[in-house]
Amino acid sequence: MTLGRPTRLDGSERTDHLMSTLVGVVGVYRRLSQFSGRRRPPVRTVNRDLSLTVETIRPEADDVVSLRLANGGPLPAWRPGAHVDLVLPSGLTRQYSLCGDPADRSHYRIAVRKLGAASAEVHALTPGTRVTVRGPRTAFPFVGRGPFLFVAGGIGITPILPMVHHCADAGADWRLVYTGRSRESMPFLGELPDDDCVWIRPDTEYGVPASGAELLEGLPDGASVYCCGPVAMITGVRTDLALTTATAVHFERFAPPPIVAGAPFQLTLRRSGVVLEVPDDRTALDVLRETRPGTPYSCRQGFCGTCAVPTAGGGSMRVCVDRGTAVLDL
Incomplete structure (x- = not known):
């Protein structure tokens, strides 16, 4: 015009x-x-990588160690529910929840259960080892005014612990249900508030794992529920939550989400012309790693972006969770 x-x-x-x-x-x-x-000056890329030193590593429970990571100065601030990406000397990257005190910025603390190659490498680290940390980032934000019900299973206590201490310090209305195989397998039992608000529920003392309804027993009206732990526990809680008056529900899992009503699809690797068939019960990442074992991944839940692969159309596909026929620029 x-x-x-x-x-x-x-x-x-x-x-x-x-x-x-x-x-x-x-x-x-x-x-x-x-x-x-x-x-206008050029836009500069922000470097979120922190070079930190393992100051201490100590056992917290059966097959669980905690690491204190620092660099001698104040670290970026974080809030309960935040996590960091830990890049190990081998190049493997994994996400771990911050489980220390957000007010103490002199170090970060994470806890790791020994389950696979990356966690085994963490357990083998020694004080003085340099590692790279990215973040902190929050995929499990702690919001609201309460009342709160926290449900933690085993190593799932790590993001929950700072939330519990925040509520205890603030005088909020809260309860914690902490379950696991046995007391010996449950980290940070000694750091929980000595309070009637805490229920420790080991399987060995009750004979069977807790059902979702049992974990939600006594849920306050209108409560916000924060739940972190193994898939089976989260599934039980989510199923039985429909019968409660909870107003907000927040979950974090330490395993890939189950594939529900998946459909098969194809991946074409543009550079080689190879076509991969992904069945309805597997992820693109699982199938892709059979052909390309070095395909990077981390959280396997779609939020970290480590596994994002460029597509021929100029976009990207997070192969741990995205489903659909695509041509990958590989």
Whole structure:
């Protein structure tokens, strides 16, 4: 559109003084935009990598160790529910919840249960080892005013622990149900508030794992539920929550989510022309790693972005969770 002599909205040729003013303002804005564009500095990439030293590593429960990570200065702030990406000397990357005190920025604390190759490498670290940490980031935000019900299973206590201490310090209305195979397998039991609000529920003392209904027993009306632990426990809680008055439900799992009602699809690797068949009960990542074992991944839940693979169309596919026929730029 060309801005010439302004006319009235009714189409007449009489000068519209309001439109004249608007044309002048637009012209000045264009000139200023061109000037500021020439002067604007280039956007710099933000480096979120922290080089930290393992200060201490100590056992917290059967097959669980905690690490204190620091660099001698104050670390980026975080809130309960946050996690970091830990890049190990081998190059493997995994997410671990921060389970220390958010007010103490002199170090980060994480806890790791020995389950696979990455966790075994963590357990083998020694004080003085340098590691790279990315973050903190929050995929399990702690929000709301309560009342709160926290449900933790085993190592799932790690993101829950700072939330519990926050509630205890703030005088909030809260309860914690902490379950696990046995007391010996449950980290940080000695750091929980000595309070009637805490129920420790080991399987060995009750004979069987807890059902979702049992874990939700005594749920306050209108409570927010925060649940972290193994898939079976989360599934039970989510199933039985439908019978409660909970107003908000928040989950974090330490295993890939189950595939529900999945459909088969194909992946084409553009550079080699190889076509991969992904069945209805497997992820693209699982199948892709059979052909390309070095395909990076971490959380397997779709939020960290480590497994994102560029597609031929210029987009990307998070192969741990995304499903659908695609041509990958590989």
